[in-house]
Amino acid sequence: MQGYILHTQKVREEDLLVKVLSPKQLYTLYRFYGARHSIIHLGNKIDFYIEKDLREIGKLRDPIHLGFAWEKEMQKRYFWQQFLKLLHTHLKDISTLEDFYFNLLEEGSMRLLKENPKRTILNLYIKLLNFEGRNNSLQSCLICEGILNEEVCITRGFVCAHPHCLKGEILTFSHLENLFNLQIELLEDDEVDKLWNVLMLGL
Numbered sequence: 088m089q090g091y092i093l094h095t096q097k098v099r100e101e102d103l104l105v106k107v108l109s110p111k112q113l114y115t116l117y118r119f120y121g122a123r124h125s126i127i128h129l130g131n132k133i134d135f136y137i138e139k140d141l142r143e144i145g146k147l148r149d150p151i152h153l154g155f156a157w158e159k160e161m162q163k164r165y166f167w168q169q170f171l172k173l174l175h176t177h178l179k180d181i182s183t184l185e186d187f188y189f190n191l192l193e194e195g196s197m198r199l200l201k202e203n204p205k206r207t208i209l210n211l212y213i214k215l216l217n218f219e220g221r222n223n224s225l226q227s228c229l230i231c232e233g234i235l236n237e238e239v240c241i242t243r244g245f246v247c248a249h250p251h252c253l254k255g256e257i258l259t260f261s262h263l264e265n266l267f268n269l270q271i272e273l274l275e276d277d278e279v280d281k282l283w284n285v286l287m288l289g290l
């Protein structure tokens with residue numbers, strides 16, 4: 088089986104509880120001596136199998152790191168891990184999943200090879216919002232429900248409002264249209280930075 092490590096938590100001296108996102112499940116597994124092994128690390132894709140007995144949680148067995156060339160780039164790895172941390176919080180109480188989330192990470196890990204990491208992850212997040220029915224149509228202000236003007240405030244969950252109705256980052260209406268239409272290559276670098284800051288508030 089394959090999956091992405093979304094979270095690790097130390098138990099006892101050297102063992103870990105590991106959350107692994109596979110196509111259909113978000114597993115919580117036990118790994119003996121996991122803390123010693125660099126394979127069991129946030130953001131890594133692994134091949135593994137689960138050993139089960141009746142009493143305990145499954146044990147993570149024989150993990151193999153399925154590495155990507157971009158993992159050597161510190162910055163890309165950092166941004167990837169930030170996104171997976173947020174995804175872990177977002178999916179915290181869920182165990183059964185649609186394969187959308189796994190496929191999203193598959194797509195991301197391919198795109199990171201060639202793309203700017205913040206732009207890649209913004210692209211993934213817009214797809215996540217669309218999948219979860221939370222896509223923003225920029226129809227109206229979240230707070231007063233009035234029509235949005237040229238300057239738009241965007242905040243956590245990429246909800247939008249008038250700058251006088253809500254605090255957040257300010258972008259122009261047309262560039263937010265580009266964002267929600269997945270034309271992220273049309274955004275300026277400083278806009279990407281602003282949107283990244285909003286994303287870091289939570290999915």
Ligand SMILES: [Zn+2]
Binds near residue numbers: 249
């Ligand atoms: Zn308003």
